[in-house]
Amino acid sequence: MGVVKASAVTASDVVPFPEAAPTQPRLRIEDVRLEYTTRGKTVVAIDNISIDVPDNEFAVIVGPSGCGKSSLLYLVAGLNEPTSGEILLGDKEVHGPGPDRGMVFQSYTLFPWLTVRENVEFGLKRRGMPAAEREEIVNRYLNETGLAAFHDAYPKQLSGGMMQRVAIARALANDPKILLMDEPFGALDSQTRSSMQRLLLRVWEQHHKTVLFVTHDIDEAILLGDRIYVMTARPGRLKEEVVVPIARPRSLDMVMDPAFIAVKRRILDLLKNEIKDDDEH
Numbered sequence: 001m002g003v004v005k006a007s008a009v010t011a012s013d014v015v016p017f018p019e020a021a022p023t024q025p026r027l028r029i030e031d032v033r034l035e036y037t038t039r040g041k042t043v044v045a046i047d048n049i050s051i052d053v054p055d056n057e058f059a060v061i062v063g064p065s066g067c068g069k070s071s072l073l074y075l076v077a078g079l080n081e082p083t084s085g086e087i088l089l090g091d092k093e094v095h096g097p098g099p100d101r102g103m104v105f106q107s108y109t110l111f112p113w114l115t116v117r118e119n120v121e122f123g124l125k126r127r128g129m130p131a132a133e134r135e136e137i138v139n140r141y142l143n144e145t146g147l148a149a150f151h152d153a154y155p156k157q158l159s160g161g162m163m164q165r166v167a168i169a170r171a172l173a174n175d176p177k178i179l180l181m182d183e184p185f186g187a188l189d190s191q192t193r194s195s196m197q198r199l200l201l202r203v204w205e206q207h208h209k210t211v212l213f214v215t216h217d218i219d220e221a222i223l224l225g226d227r228i229y230v231m232t233a234r235p236g237r238l239k240e241e242v243v244v245p246i247a248r249p250r251s252l253d254m255v256m257d258p259a260f261i262a263v264k265r266r267i268l269d270l271l272k273n274e275i276k277d278d279d280e281h
């Protein structure tokens with residue numbers, strides 16, 4: 001084969017590398033502002049927040065009480081519309097709720113007339129998934145969340161922790177693009193809360209589902225999160241994005257690690273300043 005001289009190669013001969021599709025983060029919150037108007041009085045709850053949540057990351061929102069954390073999650077869930085700005089999931093703008101977003105709230109939101117199995121199965125059945133496929137998926141999530149032995153129980157027979165397991169299993173079974181969790185362990189006693197954190201760590205490390213998680217608990221935020229968005233006092237703005245430099249798999253005893261303590265100190269400082277700023281106004 002002859003040698004191709006460099007001079008023989010023209011621009012039109014060069015086959016460009018296929019451009020890698022730019023990887024858009026799954027969730028983009030762009031310049032979102034939210035005002036509530038009640039009886040003629042307008043309150044700015046969220047003031048121009050922009051956040052990109054990378055795919056397959058566990059993102060956590062922390063901030064002073066009333067800074068708009070739940071409001072932001074509700075906007076992503078499509079349960080409310082921003083006053084301005086937009087929210088994109090993939091390349092679709094969010095308007096209204098949809099099966100691409102799974103929600104787990106602090107209050108228990110199971111259907112009381114359905115068993116554990118039927119609760120987990122609900123969304124799949126609604127989508128018309130065949131029974132055999134449904135059963136396989138439901139069994140998998142019942143096992144993963146330690147609910148297999150309780151599959152025939154009704155919500156009223158379960159403790160708060162068990163009900164939240166069902167809510168998590170139900171959300172995951174629907175295979176949403178993102179899981180939105182609003183203080184899901186906020187109503188649980190501290191022991192149950194720890195056990196739920198362990199469970200969520202284990203389940204999340206298996207699926208790496210994109211999560212947006214709201215909490216007041218800084219230890220919980222660091223333990224679970226890859227990235228923590230710290231908000232200012234109301235009107236909520238993004239104060240700082242803190243990346244958690246702690247390897248996975250994680251365990252609850254990591255709260256004693258120097259890296260954990262350093263991140264905690266950083267977040268507490270950010271929040272302390274925020275509350276002080278707020279008091280001074």
Ligand SMILES: Nc1ncnc2c1ncn2[C@@H]1O[C@H](COP(=O)(O)OP(=O)(O)OP(=O)(O)O)[C@@H](O)[C@H]1O
Pocket residue numbers: 036037038043045063064065066067068069070071072216234
């Ligand atoms: N439906 C509503 N109508 C009017 N004001 C509202 C409404 N929902 C929330 N607010 C106000 O908006 C602000 C943000 O509320 P939000 O519940 O989102 O904050 P949060 O950070 O989740 O609070 P917390 O940490 O206490 O749960 C608060 O001042 C709240 O009183």
